[in-house]
Amino acid sequence: MLLKGKRILVTGASRGIGEATARLFAEQGASLMLSARSENVEALAEELNGASEAGIYALAGDISDEDYAKRLVMASRKQLGGLDGLVNNAGILEQGLVGMIQLESVRRMLEVNLVAMINLTQFSLRLMKEGSPAIVNVTSIAGTHGIEGISAYCASKAAVIGFTKSLAKEVAPSGVRVNAVAPGFIDTQMARQLDDEWFQERVESVRMKRIGTPLDVANLSLYLCSDLSTYVTGQTIGVDGGMQV
Amino acid sequence: MNQDTLVACFAENLGIESAMVVDSLAYQSISEWDSVGHMALVAGLEEAFDIMLDTDDIIDMSSVAKAKEILGKHDITF
Numbered sequence: 001m002l003l004k005g006k007r008i009l010v011t012g013a014s015r016g017i018g019e020a021t022a023r024l025f026a027e028q029g030a031s032l033m034l035s036a037r038s039e040n041v042e043a044l045a046e047e048l049n050g051a052s053e054a055g056i057y058a059l060a061g062d063i064s065d066e067d068y069a070k071r072l073v074m075a076s077r078k079q080l081g082g083l084d085g086l087v088n089n090a091g092i093l094e095q096g097l098v099g100m101i102q103l104e105s106v107r108r109m110l111e112v113n114l115v116a117m118i119n120l121t122q123f124s125l126r127l128m129k130e131g132s133p134a135i136v137n138v139t140s141i142a143g144t145h146g147i148e149g150i151s152a153y154c155a156s157k158a159a160v161i162g163f164t165k166s167l168a169k170e171v172a173p174s175g176v177r178v179n180a181v182a183p184g185f186i187d188t189q190m191a192r193q194l195d196d197e198w199f200q201e202r203v204e205s206v207r208m209k210r211i212g213t214p215l216d217v218a219n220l221s222l223y224l225c226s227d228l229s230t231y232v233t234g235q236t237i238g239v240d241g242g243m244q245v
Numbered sequence: 246m247n248q249d250t251l252v253a254c255f256a257e258n259l260g261i262e263s264a265m266v267v268d269s270l271a272y273q274s275i276s277e278w279d280s281v282g283h284m285a286l287v288a289g290l291e292e293a294f295d296i297m298l299d300t301d302d303i304i305d306m307s308s309v310a311k312a313k314e315i316l317g318k319h320d321i322t323f
Contacts, residue, residue: 070297077292123297126288 001029002226004054007080009033009072009124011063012090014041016188017138020214021087021221026052028222033076034058035090055079063090064116073123083127085225088117089138091157093190095198098151106152113156118163128176132230135178136221137164141240144182149198161236168234177233179224184240186212207242248323250293251316255309258282258289268310294321 003025010025012018014036022034022044031054034041038060045058057079061068076083091113094105121135142150143157161180168178185191185202191211192199203211217239223229224237238244255266259277272278278286287303290296294316298306302315313323 074295074297078295122300126284126291126297129288 001027002222002228003085004029006084006225007031007033007076007082008085008087008225009035009076009083009120010087010089011035011120012138013058014038014044016190017183017186017214017217018087018089019044020218021089022048022056024215024218024222025225026054026056028226029054030085030225031080032056033072033080035063035072036060037062063120064111066119069116069120069123073120073127076124077127082129083124083133084131085134085136086121086124086128087136087138087221087225088120088160090116091138091190093150093153093193095150095194096152097149101152106155109152109156110159113153114159114163117160121167125171125176128174131175132227133176134225134229135167135176136224137178137180138217138221139164139180139182139236141182141184141238141243144236144238145244164236165234172233177224177229179229179233180236181217181220181224182236182238182240183217184212184238184243186214186217186239188214205243206240207245210241212239212241247294247316247321251290251309251313251323254289254293255286255312258285266309268313269308271308272306290316294319296321 008025008030010018010022013022013034022032025032026048034045041058041060045056048056059072059075092109094109137160139160140157142154143161146154164178164180185206220237220239252263252266256263259282261277287298291298296319306312306315
């Protein structure tokens with residue numbers, strides 16, 4: 001078990017990459033605090049608790065609500081006794097050509113994908129005191145390379161990479177590692193909400209000729225949160241089946 | 246009780262004698278209370294009093310007296 005004894009907070013855990021991460025981390029022995037807007041996350045915690053020796057807890061709420069973020073970290077301290085890891089996975093995608101997207105939509109994506117991530121990280125860092133704590137920020141191939149039609153989303157994800165690199169430098173002396181994972185085209189509800197034509201184009205651009213699975217991404221987060229990667233920090237690693245090489 | 250907890254937090258997290266923890270003790274007035282010590286102190290206070298401080302309050306916590314005032318917002322009295 002690669003995460004036995006580790007206490008990890010996972011956001012956006014009710015579906016897609018976040019849910020796969022929660023399931024994999026529970027299998028690998030981690031104690032978890034799960035967060036998502038949907039109350040489904042509490043049912044997931046209950047289900048995982050039945051199969052895990054470690055404690056699995058959940059608190060539903062909107063991660064862009066500062067008060068909720070604070071309560072989430074307090075619950076992590078109370079239920080888990082501290083944190084050894086944070087997976088900042090929660091995010092939203094709203095499609096729109098740059099000339100057609102409303103500023104309200106741009107602000108919403110920046111608020112959830114970036115500002116809420118920074119806020120939660122500020123609180124969580126104060127619970128990371130021992131061992132080799134790890135923060136994994138979920139960015140996107142959209143942030144590393146840009147994709148037409150979702151430029152505001154790309155901007156928010158590129159900002160996550162800047163935050164990851166800066167934070168990695170800032171907290172390295174304290175022993176905290178910070179890395180980003182950059183999924184390519186992954187079979188999630190978020191991807192399925194896109195136009196059919198756009199969806200097909202993306203699938204055809206994958207050199208491995210298959211869409212990725214949420215587990216493909218969760219496996220990388222597992223490595224980055226485990227002690228297999230104690231000398232890895234400040235990196236952005238793609239999980240994209242060769243879309244970008 | 247709260248006073249004892251506060252003094253213990255400052256002493257333990259800054260690595261100073263309890264006798265040094267008086268209201269007038271100010272941030273960066275001693276080498277132990279630098280920015281690194283400040284973050285350890287904040288984490289210690291949060292754990293001891295079971296609270297989470299706002300970032301504005303962390304920046305504003307410029308002395309022991311100010312720390313008491315900020316903790317007062319969380320219904321912690323001295």
